Amino acid sequence: xxxxxxxxxxxxxxxxxxxxxxxxxxxxxxxxxxxxxxxxxxxxxxxxxxxxxxxxxxxxxxxxxxxxxxxxxxxxxxxxxxxxxxxxxxxxxxxxxxxxxxxxxxxxxxxxxxxxxxxxxxxxxxxxxxxxxxxxxxxxxxxxxxxxxxxxxxxxxxxxxxxxxxxxxxxxxxxxxxxxxxxxxxxxxxxxxxxxxxxxxxxxxxxxxxxxxxxxxxxxxxxxxxxxxxxxxxxxxxxxxxxxxxxxxxxxxxxxxxxxxxxxxxxxxxxxxxxxxxxxxxxxxxxxxxxxxxxxxxxxxxxxxxxxxxxxxxxxxxxxxxxxxxxxxxxxxxxxxxxxxxxxxxxxxxxxxxxxxxxxxxxxxxxxxxxxxxxxxxxxx
Amino acid sequence: xxxxxxxxxxxxxxxxxxxxxxxxxxxxxxxxxxxxxxxxxxxxxxxxxxxxxxxxxxxxxxxxxxxxxxxxxxxxxxxxxxxxxxxxxxxxxxxxxxxxxxxxxxxxxxxxxxxxxxxxxxxxxxxxxxxxxxxxxxxxxxxxxxxxxxxxxxxxxxxxxxxxxxxxxxxxxxxxxxxxxxxxxxxxxxxxxxxxxxxxxxxxxxxxxxxxxxxxxxxxxxxxxxxxxxxxxxxxxxxxxxxxxxxxxxxxxxxxxxxxxxxxxxxxxxxxxxxxxxxxxxxxxxxxxxxxxxxxxxxxxxxxxxxxxxxxxxxxxxxxxxxxxxxxxxxxxxxxxxxxxxxxxxxxxxxxxxxxxxxxxxxxxxxxxxxxxxxxxxxxxxxxxxxxxxxxx
Numbered sequence: 001x002x003x004x005x006x007x008x009x010x011x012x013x014x015x016x017x018x019x020x021x022x023x024x025x026x027x028x029x030x031x032x033x034x035x036x037x038x039x040x041x042x043x044x045x046x047x048x049x050x051x052x053x054x055x056x057x058x059x060x061x062x063x064x065x066x067x068x069x070x071x072x073x074x075x076x077x078x079x080x081x082x083x084x085x086x087x088x089x090x091x092x093x094x095x096x097x098x099x100x101x102x103x104x105x106x107x108x109x110x111x112x113x114x115x116x117x118x119x120x121x122x123x124x125x126x127x128x129x130x131x132x133x134x135x136x137x138x139x140x141x142x143x144x145x146x147x148x149x150x151x152x153x154x155x156x157x158x159x160x161x162x163x164x165x166x167x168x169x170x171x172x173x174x175x176x177x178x179x180x181x182x183x184x185x186x187x188x189x190x191x192x193x194x195x196x197x198x199x200x201x202x203x204x205x206x207x208x209x210x211x212x213x214x215x216x217x218x219x220x221x222x223x224x225x226x227x228x229x230x231x232x233x234x235x236x237x238x239x240x241x242x243x244x245x246x247x248x249x250x251x252x253x254x255x256x257x258x259x260x261x262x263x264x265x266x267x268x269x270x271x272x273x274x275x276x277x278x279x280x281x282x283x284x285x286x287x288x289x290x291x292x293x294x295x296x297x298x299x300x301x302x303x304x305x306x307x308x309x310x311x312x313x314x315x316x317x318x319x320x321x322x323x324x325x326x327x328x329x330x331x332x333x334x335x336x337x338x339x340x341x342x343x344x345x346x347x348x349x350x351x352x353x354x355x356x357x358x359x360x361x362x363x364x365x366x367x368x369x370x371x372x373x374x375x376x377x378x379x380x381x
Numbered sequence: 382x383x384x385x386x387x388x389x390x391x392x393x394x395x396x397x398x399x400x401x402x403x404x405x406x407x408x409x410x411x412x413x414x415x416x417x418x419x420x421x422x423x424x425x426x427x428x429x430x431x432x433x434x435x436x437x438x439x440x441x442x443x444x445x446x447x448x449x450x451x452x453x454x455x456x457x458x459x460x461x462x463x464x465x466x467x468x469x470x471x472x473x474x475x476x477x478x479x480x481x482x483x484x485x486x487x488x489x490x491x492x493x494x495x496x497x498x499x500x501x502x503x504x505x506x507x508x509x510x511x512x513x514x515x516x517x518x519x520x521x522x523x524x525x526x527x528x529x530x531x532x533x534x535x536x537x538x539x540x541x542x543x544x545x546x547x548x549x550x551x552x553x554x555x556x557x558x559x560x561x562x563x564x565x566x567x568x569x570x571x572x573x574x575x576x577x578x579x580x581x582x583x584x585x586x587x588x589x590x591x592x593x594x595x596x597x598x599x600x601x602x603x604x605x606x607x608x609x610x611x612x613x614x615x616x617x618x619x620x621x622x623x624x625x626x627x628x629x630x631x632x633x634x635x636x637x638x639x640x641x642x643x644x645x646x647x648x649x650x651x652x653x654x655x656x657x658x659x660x661x662x663x664x665x666x667x668x669x670x671x672x673x674x675x676x677x678x679x680x681x682x683x684x685x686x687x688x689x690x691x692x693x694x695x696x697x698x699x700x701x702x703x704x705x706x707x708x709x710x711x712x713x714x715x716x717x718x719x720x721x722x723x724x725x726x727x728x729x730x731x732x733x734x735x736x737x738x739x740x741x742x743x744x745x746x747x748x749x750x751x752x753x754x755x756x757x758x759x760x761x762x763x764x765x766x767x768x769x770x771x772x773x774x
Contacts, residue, residue: 128733131651131720155733156721176653199728202741207724209732268517278758335586335748339515339756340540343585343592343749350586354745357716358724365717367661 003298005073012066013073015050020081026348029082037161037198037206038084048117053091057099061111068239068301072246076297079250082348082355084204086120089159092243094121094167097184097236101224106186110165122163124154124187124210125233132364134169134233135179139212141170147218148172150185150193153211160208161198163189168212173227184229186221187212203355231309238316241363242300245323248359249293252327255334255352256286262338273337282333289326296322314376317369324359324366331356384681386457394457401465404430414466414641415736416715416743418589421504421546427468428501438475438499445483445491446499452687455628463633473542474498474505477621478551481568485609485617490570508538508552508571508595509618516759518553519563519615523597525554527604532556532569534577534600540753544580544593548573553614566614570606577601585749587742588727630704632680635673638711642666645718645736656718665717669710676703695768702760705750712747715740 005013023043024032032040047053055070057063064070071092078087095114098107098121113119130136139152150170160166166187174181187194193215198208224232260283263274273279296319303315331353335342342349360366386394409427412419431437439455441447450458462469479498482491497503514521523536534554544550550571557565571578577600583592609617646657646666656662680700683693716723719740722733726741751757766772 126721129650129652133652136652156724197729197732199725199732201724202726203724204726267513268515268520270517270520273516276758278761332748336751336757339752340510340592340749343752345584345586345588350745353586353748354741357741357744361716361720361723365720367659367665367717371661 005069008066009070009073012052012055012070013077016052016074016077017080019046019050020077020083024081024083026351029084029351032084033204038200038204039162039206040085043085044117047085047087048115052087053095053117054115056091056096057111057115061099061107062115063099063111068242068304071243072297072301075243075246076250076253079247079252079355080254082203082251082351086122086159086162086205088240088243088247089122090114090120090163093158093236093240094123094163096239097123097167097232098223100235101184101232103220103223105220106223110186119164120159120162121165121167122157122159123167123169123233123236124157124160125167125169125237126155126157128153128155130155132361132368133177134237135177135182135230137169137171137182138176139168139170141172141183141185141217143172144216147216147221148183148185150187150212150215150217153209155209156207157210158201158205158207160189160196160210161206165189166194166210167223168210169229169233170212179230179234181227182229182233183226184223184233185217186223187215187217191215191217201358203358204351235309235312237363238304238312241316241320242297242304244359244362245293245297245300245319248323248327248356249290249297251352251355251359252286252290252293252330255330255349255356256283256290258349258352259283259286259334259337279337282337286330286333289330293323293326310376310380314373314380317364317373317376320364321366321369321373324369327356328360328366386453390453390457393454394461397458397461398465400434400436401461401467404434405465405467409468410466413468416739418591419468421543424468424472425501425504428472432499432501437501438479440476441479441495441499442483445479445495452684456684459628459633460636463637466637469634472498472501472504473507473547473551474503477507478505481551481608481617481621484620485568485613487605489605490608494570503549504543504547506541506544506547506550506573506593506595508541508550510540511537512539512594516756519566521553521555521566523552523554525556525567525569525602527556528601530604532602532604532607534569534571534597534602536597538595538597539592540583541580541593541595542591544573544595545582545590550595551608553618556611556614563615564612566618567611568608568614568617569602570608571597571600571602575600575602585746587746589742589746591746630676630680630700631708632673632677632704635676635704635707635711638708638715639666639670639673641736642669642711642714642718645715649718649734649736651720662717665714669707669714672703672710673707676700676707679703698760698764698768701755702757702764705757708750709747712740712744716744 051064054063055066059065098110125134141148141150168185168187169182171181172183193213195211196208198206201207263279264272266273300315300319304312306312334349335353338349341347428437435448438447439458443449482494511521525532525534552569552571553566554569555565556567577598579596581594582590585591647655649656679696683697686693719737722737723741725732
């Protein structure tokens with residue numbers, strides 16, 4: 001048994017770390033924040049040139065043939081710099097879904113452009129009252145000629161405003177919460193009947209509500225089998241959840257380090273505030289939280305590829321529940337220990353706070369994943 | 382022992398309730414309920430409506446234009462104010478400076494400033510903290526040097542809440558560097574338009590401009606603006622801390638926030654059921670309500686002592702600690718209930734349900750509650766030393 005990174009994985013990590021250090025300082029990030037949708041086309045091109053957009057894809061698909069561990073390295077480094085560009089939604093979630101479930105023709109049509117940085121994708125699966133359950137789908141797709149007519153509404157779709165095409169979950173059968181009867185379709189963002197209302201999110205990224213009004217797609221837009229989209233979607237969301245945990249780990253690590261640094265330098269009553277035991281113990285709580293989360297991210301990155309969906313789901317929910325709980329603690333205490341200055345936009349701590357707050361509800365809250373884990377645990381016994 | 386209000390107090394409660402129902406502008410009610418920040422104009426208009434009724438300076442004695450209420454009446458009023466979703470007065474003049482002037486001000490200062498506070502002609506802000514003097518406030522360095530009939534003030538203040546709305550600031554300044562650092566501090570009133578005074582905005586993590594940094598460069602202040610004696614500033618500032626304890630816990634507003642959260646949980650659905658049917662969310666709401674109940678009864682104990690003319694007991698020391706803990710717990714639940722609708726940041730109306738639109742901003746801003754007005758850590762130090770006698774050295 002060993003938990004060491006391979007040489008290739010170390011190279012990728014070092015390269016992303018270097019990018020964060022040189023090109024994504026807090027001040028540089030402010031400039032990206034001010035851009036439309038918090039997206040820098042220049043950075044995206046850089047990601048493509050470095051090969052990072054191709055990490056999750058096989059060499060046959062034109063990618064680097066990396067695995068979850070590689071993606072986790074990129075995401076953790078992105079988390080330290082709070083990278084705003086939609087790597088998670090476009091590459092890990094949408095790209096990963098196409099790579100695992102798309103037909104040869106779909107992969108050929110989409111992946112080279114995605115890996116090359118020319119096209120962006122997003123997965124539109126959440127609805128107004130679906131909350132975190134990907135099986136809660138009311139959007140409908142009716143047979144129409146050779147293809148389908150899709151109608152419905154998707155809510156708070158991450159990366160929707162910058163996406164060229166959307167992967168939309170829609171019902172071709174079954175009732176509202178059934179896992180059977182969900183189909184996935186590739187829909188051009190500019191197709192007639194598609195209306196995207198975009199907005200910024202609390203972490204500085206972008207999301208949008210997507211209205212689909214009798215959107216006509218061909219039979220070739222169907223990803224995976226008709227009515228069999230749930231397994232594919234569920235797996236893609238699980239993979240993205242692990243990547244999000246890695247991003248949160250990076251953000252927690254940075255917030256923790258900066259807080260410890262502040263305790264060493266900020267003086268009150270003539271001494272560094274880090275000399276107060278009450279604060280020392282709390283700093284230790286943050287440190288142990290970060291290290292325990294690192295273990296959970298490692299665990300989930302190894303088990304998310306398990307062929308048994310129950311084992312996969314339990315591992316992912318365990319990680320998300322645990323990291324979510326600790327992320328909230330670190331975010332809140334990093335602000336508290338900074339005092340007033342931690343409450344300002346001028347300091348990065350407040351931005352880590354918002355990034356981690358958003359993560360807490362991303363792909364399901366701690367409650368959602370505790371229940372998901374508990375239900376699977378009970379059923380397994 | 383009983384916790385019932387007297388028939389007179391119940392009649393008073395009815396009177397206040399009806400008045401709010403008839404006089405609170407609908408737009409203010411909506412914004413307060415949703416946790417949306419109000420403008421200065423909106424607050425001033427509302428405070429003038431209250432003042433016309435004689436209900437603005439509720440804590441002031443009759444001779445200064447207060448309604449001469451008992452502590453219980455003030456408590457009832459605050460409960461009804463919150464219940465109506467009416468904004469809490471943010472004016473530092475009413476809550477903080479007024480009582481200080483009554484206790485330490487000269488007749489001239491009282492005659493001039495108190496009516497102007499009551500009539501909302503002046504908006505006061507507070508100049509206490511400095512970049513190097515937060516929890517360790519007594520180490521403040523802003524200097525006031527005597528020059529004939531004036532002081533010349535140099536230095537800077539930070540976290541000046543609504544300083545950009547204010548026309549006056551009350552400050553703690555250093556008039557002496559001799560002896561104990563607390564003894565060289567004085568309490569000074571300064572006009573914001575005095576040459577050499579500059580206000581720069583600080584944007585908070587809710588993305589809003591509440592706070593400022595205030596810079597003083599050779600600001601000339603007449604000595605008649607000194608409150609109390611020179612070197613008495615620390616005593617004057619501490620007087621405020623012992624003044625009003627019954628609303629510091631924020632019970633009234635937390636009760637309304639709790640009620641609003643329960644309504645959100647009933648009226649919004651997930652996966653075909655109301656959020657309230659989700660066992661874990663429901664238990665979290667229940668736990669918050671239980672914590673709030675404990676806080677409410679601690680607050681009532683303090684109120685009962687105050688109403689009987691006695692000094693509040695040691696229980697009053699936890700009002701700020703537990704009160705802000707409840708506020709933070711409730712704001713966190715607001716985000717939790719919002720689900721993915723917590724993510725849109727300052728988006729246009731209609732992106733999601735209205736009641737979820739500001740929950741994240743409220744959560745972010747409420748993190749300040751355990752930092753301002755004496756952080757949690759400072760509160761605990763004080764209780765350890767003063768209440769538990771854990772005072773060594």
